[in-house]
Amino acid sequence: MSSERGMYDFCFIIVTIVFFALSIGYVQFCDRVK
Amino acid sequence: MTLNGWLQIAVFLLAVLAVTKPMGVYMACVFTRERTFLDPVLRPIERLIYRLTQVDEDHEMHWTEYATAMLLFSLVSMLLLYAMERVQQWLPFNPQRLSAVPQGLAFNTAASFTTNTNWQNYSGEVVMSYFTQMAGLAYHNFVSAAVGIALAIAFIRGIARRQMQTIGNFWVDMVRSCLWVLLPFCVLGALLLVSQGVVQNLRPYDTVKVVEPAQVPHIGADGKAVMDTVITQTIAQGPVASQEIIKQWGTNGGGFFNANSSHPFENPTPVSNFIELFSIFAVSAGLTYTLGRMTGSQAHGWAVWAAMALLFVAGVTVTYWAEARGNPLLAGVDQHATASQPGGNMEGKEIRFGIANTALWATVTTDASCGAINGWHDSFTPIGGMVPLVNIMLSEVIFGGVGAGMYGMLVYIVLTVFIAGLMVGRTPEYLGKKIEAYDVKMAMLVVLVFPLVILSFAAIASVASFGTSSILNPGPHGLSEILYSYTSQAGNNGSAFAGLSTNTPWYNVTGGITMLIGRFLMIIPMLAIAGNLAQKKCVPPSLGTFPVTTPLFTVLLIGVIIIVGALTFFPALSLGPILEHLLMLAGKTF
Numbered sequence: 356m357s358s359e360r361g362m363y364d365f366c367f368i369i370v371t372i373v374f375f376a377l378s379i380g381y382v383q384f385c386d387r388v389k
Numbered sequence: 390m391t392l393n394g395w396l397q398i399a400v401f402l403l404a405v406l407a408v409t410k411p412m413g414v415y416m417a418c419v420f421t422r423e424r425t426f427l428d429p430v431l432r433p434i435e436r437l438i439y440r441l442t443q444v445d446e447d448h449e450m451h452w453t454e455y456a457t458a459m460l461l462f463s464l465v466s467m468l469l470l471y472a473m474e475r476v477q478q479w480l481p482f483n484p485q486r487l488s489a490v491p492q493g494l495a496f497n498t499a500a501s502f503t504t505n506t507n508w509q510n511y512s513g514e515v516v517m518s519y520f521t522q523m524a525g526l527a528y529h530n531f532v533s534a535a536v537g538i539a540l541a542i543a544f545i546r547g548i549a550r551r552q553m554q555t556i557g558n559f560w561v562d563m564v565r566s567c568l569w570v571l572l573p574f575c576v577l578g579a580l581l582l583v584s585q586g587v588v589q590n591l592r593p594y595d596t597v598k599v600v601e602p603a604q605v606p607h608i609g610a611d612g613k614a615v616m617d618t619v620i621t622q623t624i625a626q627g628p629v630a631s632q633e634i635i636k637q638w639g640t641n642g643g644g645f646f647n648a649n650s651s652h653p654f655e656n657p658t659p660v661s662n663f664i665e666l667f668s669i670f671a672v673s674a675g676l677t678y679t680l681g682r683m684t685g686s687q688a689h690g691w692a693v694w695a696a697m698a699l700l701f702v703a704g705v706t707v708t709y710w711a712e713a714r715g716n717p718l719l720a721g722v723d724q725h726a727t728a729s730q731p732g733g734n735m736e737g738k739e740i741r742f743g744i745a746n747t748a749l750w751a752t753v754t755t756d757a758s759c760g761a762i763n764g765w766h767d768s769f770t771p772i773g774g775m776v777p778l779v780n781i782m783l784s785e786v787i788f789g790g791v792g793a794g795m796y797g798m799l800v801y802i803v804l805t806v807f808i809a810g811l812m813v814g815r816t817p818e819y820l821g822k823k824i825e826a827y828d829v830k831m832a833m834l835v836v837l838v839f840p841l842v843i844l845s846f847a848a849i850a851s852v853a854s855f856g857t858s859s860i861l862n863p864g865p866h867g868l869s870e871i872l873y874s875y876t877s878q879a880g881n882n883g884s885a886f887a888g889l890s891t892n893t894p895w896y897n898v899t900g901g902i903t904m905l906i907g908r909f910l911m912i913i914p915m916l917a918i919a920g921n922l923a924q925k926k927c928v929p930p931s932l933g934t935f936p937v938t939t940p941l942f943t944v945l946l947i948g949v950i951i952i953v954g955a956l957t958f959f960p961a962l963s964l965g966p967i968l969e970h971l972l973m974l975a976g977k978t979f
Contacts, residue, residue: 363492364475368468371496374902375464378909382456385834385917389827 390713391726394745398705401663401749402698405670405788409694412671413678419569420542420562421683431568438564449555452920455543456913458559459536463909466532467503471495473525474517483518484593490516493897500901502529504908505537505790507636507643507760507883508900510892514625514646519591526643527632531575534639535566537792540912541676542566542683544796547919548820549684551927556919566792570672571639578634581664586657587630595624629654637668640790642760642883650750650763651739662742662763666750669759673788676795684820688938693798696946700787701756704776709748711773712738718973737768748773755780758790760883767862767870767887771973774886775966778873781880782962783954784839793881796915803832803918805942805949806935815933822925831914831921839879840957842906846899847875847961859890864979865972869965874900879907 418425439446450458474490477483490498494510501508502525513522539562546556583589602620609615629645633655636642642649650656650665674694681690713733715724726732731743738747747764754761755777766777780787786798803819807829810817817824850856850871860867866888873886878900885891891900936942972978 360492367471367492367496370902371464371467371471371499374905375460375909378460378913379457381910381913382453382460382916385831385914386453386920388830389921 390709391745394709394713394743397745398709398749401666401753402702404667405674406698408667408671409674409678412675413680413682413690416538416542416570416672416675416679417682419565420557420679425569427569427573431573435564435568439560442560444558444560444564446558446561448558450558451554452543452547452556452916452923455556455559455920456916459540459912460909462532462559462563463503463536466529467499470502470525470529471499473521474498477518477521480518480520482520482523482591484591485518487516487518490521493894494892497897497901498526500904501878501883502526502641502643503533504881504904505529505533505639505641505758505793506878506881506904506908507641508878508885508904509643509647509883510897510900512647513644514594514627519627522632522645523628527635530632530635530639530641530643531567531571532563534571534635534641534791535563537640537790537796538566538570538672538676539563539792540916541792541795541799542679544799544915544919545680545683547922548680548799548822550923552925553923554920556916556923570791571635574668574671575631575634575638578638578664578668579630582630582633582661585661585664586653587633587661588626588654589628589630590626591628592626594626596621597624598622625654633665634668636761637665637759638672638791640669640673640757640759640793642754642758642762644761650761651742651765653741656763659741659746662746662750665761666746666753669753669757669761670788672791673757673794676792680795680799686820686938689820692938692940692943693802693946695940696943696950697756697786697788697794697798699943699947700783700950701752704756704780704787705749705752708752708769708773708776709745711770711776712744712748714770716770716973718976718978734768734770734773737765739763751777752780754884755882756785756787756789758785758793758881758883760877762884765887766873766884771866771869771966771970774869775962775970777884778869778876778886778966779954779958779962781873781876781882782843782958783950784836785880785882786950790881796912797835800832800835800915800918801950801953802937802946803828804836804953805946806937807832808949809935809942809945813933813935815935818928818930818934819922819937821927821930822922823928827921828918831917834914835911836953838906838910842903843872843875843879844958844961846903847872850875850895850899853895855893855895859893859896861888861890862979865965865969866979868961869969872961872965875903878903881908 474495543556607617646652677694681687806817806819870889
């Protein structure tokens with residue numbers, strides 16, 4: 356049960372980091388399409 | 390509708406008008422580093438912060454660096470809040486011994502407060518410890534609002550600067566927003582709220598005997614309903630006033646208590662109600678003057694203010710009219726306002742505030758991206774409830790959230806001058822800057838991502854069992870509840886229509902993602918426009934230049950805002966509140 360909880364925490368942290376990493380990629384995209 | 394009600398609305402608008410110039414001048418001074426009366430106190434604190442964080446306050450940033458700094462700051466802040474929620478049972482200031490916030494809810498809440506949304510799938514008094522409320526949620530109330538103001542100022546600099554590669558320094562703009570624009574007014578405002586009876590303490594909750602014991606139904610061990618006699622009541626306490634004022638001043642909206650500003654400990658008197666309402670618009674109204682001052686065209690700032698004010702008046706008029714006329718299905722019930730009753734549709738409204746103040750609040754909180762409430766939008770008539778929904782769908786640019794309203798409006802202005810340029814067959818210009826293909830492409834990315842995320846998630850939730858199982862009202866009202874939920878989260882508003890059980894894995898996860906997309910994927914192309922405008926040279930006005938200081942500009946701007954919003958969302962609205970209104974007139978309820 357506790358490892359399942361840990362897995363959910365890990366997933367949410369990864370989702371958050373991936374979202375912001377993609378957002379930084381989006382910054383580069385918007386800069387380069389000029 | 391009563392004269393008294395209209396007078397209260399008029400006094401509110403006059404107060405917003407009165408604060409626009411002083412607040413605008415003050416913020417222009419803060420962000421152009423002119424001296425202000427608070428410098429002797431705040432400047433040493435600011436220098437200390439830069440020394441501790443190794444920030445070079447004279448360093449100027451390209452828009453990509455500015456955006457990346459904002460994203461990294463938001464990432465770290467969000468992860469810290471998530472961690473704090475998950476371990477709050479081991480942290481101090483938890484007299485109620487509240488346990489860890491469940492993962493899905495913690496993710497949704499962390500995304501919510503990082504994005505200045507303050508959507509709440511929980512009741513603050515039974516889920517969040519005092520430590521989480523103060524060090525986690527209130528902290529985000531300050532910094533997420535400061536990020537919004539910083540971004541608006543960066544956009545204004547982009548318009549004002551000539552042939553420059555930079556739009557300011559994110560860290561400096563954010564620190565100055567916190568120290569000069571948010572903190573002093575919140576200290577003053579919190580004291581005013583305490584004077585009105587808003588609580589501010591760290592005590593455990595009180596348990597008191599109720600005046601009149603109540604019979605409450607309860608399912609017994611044998612599965613049969615039994616009646617319990619309730620003789621005590623728990624009264625929640627907490628550091629409310631300090632969180633209440635930034636919730637309003639920073640247009641955050643997340644209530645300390647579940648009942649938000651209809652709770653007597655958050656909003657006890659008509660005076661506290663006015664202070665809280667006024668606080669929602671004060672900074673955003675001031676930013677229109679800041680826009681005019683920093684770009685050297687004060688008349689343009691007032692033209693933008695006028696567009697916002699006209700849309701606000703239209704919204705509050707419709708809401709007040711719809712709520713004051715009552716429910717036509719309650720035939721034979723006297724719904725007229727008299728000296729002894731407020732009349733109209735009083736369901737979901739606090740008797741202390743009445744219909745005028747609830748309609749005014751609902752309009753203001755959704756014009757801005759605040760989301761605080763003093764009545765239940767779900768209980769409004771279909772048309773009355775549609776106005777808050779439409780306000781958010783128009784991207785909350787009617788004064789709007791602190792900073793967010795201004796940069797959202799500036800994107801609409803870019804579209805307006807582009808359309809005006811097409812009409813007269815000239816290259817569009819905005820305050821001497823030519824608006825070119827790249828600017829319009831970025832503006833369209835801002836405009837399109839908003840409905841895309843709302844309508845996609847709302848469509849899935851409307852047909853899948855994991856979405857529809859949360860609906861508490863069938864028929865078109867149920868669709869309105871889902872639509873409002875995603876609109877509010879994408880618009881970073883945070884007010885709930887209610888009637889939808891959103892503390893489920895589907896709504897927690899998709900809601901969190903919606904808020905992140907609604908905030909950051911709109912900010913990035915907006916900053917790209919700012920960075921691009923800053924690099925352009927200024928061209929002198931010619932006969933083909935569309936002036937942005939005239940009533941014609943104000944009318945055209947309003948038209949663009951309404952048409953973009955209406956074209957995008959009308960089909961969804963026609964299946965929700967509009968259909969519900971027509972069916973109500975036909976005598977059908979759900």
